[in-house]
Amino acid sequence: MLDILSRYDILGAFWMTIQLALWSAIGALVLGTILAVMRVSPVAVLQKLGALYVNVTRNTPLTLILVFCVLGAFYILQWRLAPASAPLSTHTFLWAIFGLSAYHAAFVCEALRSGVNTVPVGQAEAARAIGLTFTQSLSQVILPQAFRGAIAPLGSVLIALIKNTTVAAIIGVKEAAAIMRVIIENETGSLIVFFIFALGFVILTLPVGVGFTELSRRLAVKR
């Protein structure tokens, strides 16, 4: 078993998983924040556009989004995220990050919005009653509470994102699930191989879950 495993770059595959998760998390956070701002803005059109994006993206399978990114956008529409001379693996890697970011941005948006929704209206009313201006009440009273309320849901989005990076295997990114498939196909379908890779994901997601729960507990707003 050990000599089979030593012939494959399992750590490299998990490094690819981590890279995918990290860049996609940043992309999803940026896009998701923009969407959340649109959805909580007082402008009806921006609210509707944000809601449309979230509802369409959330109800589409991630598999379809990634397959469309590579077969549709990359091969047929010829959209390039890297110079055309770059190797195919660079292109699929970048498109995987794009697709993962676009998909999870919808969930980040909802997590942030649910944070705003945890703030009772009395907080805003009290802030205005003691004479704070709009900017002051936003920056001193409402947003600090809203961000704390959004920590726990953001944590579960990040965990879902780490697990969903495996879908990139379908479009040919050489991350953990793809390497596991190669090992099982070529060598052995033993349960040990599965457990090694499963353990890898438990190791990646467990600290995130514990960390975010601890953070949200420590920063929880006492009401």
Next chain:
Amino acid sequence: MSAQAVLFDAPGPKARLRHRILTILGLIAALGLIGWFLWQLNETNQLEPNLWSPFLRAETWTQYLLPGLVNTLQAAVVSILFAMAFGLVFGMGRLSQVLPLRWVCGVIVEFFRSVPVLLMMIFTFFFMARNLGMPGAAASFWAVVTGLTLYNGSVIAELVRSGVHQLPKGQGEAGLAIGLTPGQTLRSIQLPQALTAMLPALMSQLVVVLKDSALGTAITYPELIASGRQLGSRFGNVVAAYIVIGLIFVLLNWLLTIAAGRLERFINRRGHTAATARTGASTLVEGGAGPGEFGANVADVVEEEVTDRVEAWQDRHHRE
């Protein structure tokens, strides 16, 4: 609580002007994006009528899209049924009085919740096809079902547990007070109420199952995306096929979400359970669909329904 009411004052003349400018800018940006996408499709000849006309023909649907959709639904429905059984067993295990049992069930549930579904599907597929010698088609179906069952079953187990914890404490105490054992209290008092309150969440879990069944395409299960690929290679319209399939998924899941919302209101109105029914299953899983989302929608719909009922009532009285 709507976000706008917390964050903003009633707009004055300046703010209204600013809102109008933002409205126009938003519309321009959205239309620009759509227009650019269509222009790009046109540039690469993806808007040719002969690429889209297959969707008007019956055999495109009967040979490709509908069989794919049926396979997707089949895998999803079988999985959610198995997942419910799995979730009930392990959810009860996590509520058991026996510490080792509680602990083992907890480890199993947490494990399957943190392992990617695709990983489980790939392993089960090759295990069934090679080590058990199952035919490829059967192996791919059961691999999809196994992966979806283990993951969603674990999520449902958590729902069962939190559903029981969410019940008012008096329910369990009353059961013990009239002389039932803890097990009897769980089975005949707490679980029936928790399960009733869970139904809408179970329905929104079906959305997750339906989306994840698309992963079966990686292990040759002939679901909707796979049939889209076949359709695309037959007519050379991959882009069109994927757009149509995306619309099918969005429509299906959107209907399910609405149905879950209605079920939630129905259960809360009937009052068969001491708990409050919630649709927010996907909060736990995919991180999304926070209570705020459904809360806001539900408030709108409830208001609509109340108006409808009042009008119906007035109608009746006028006639009498």
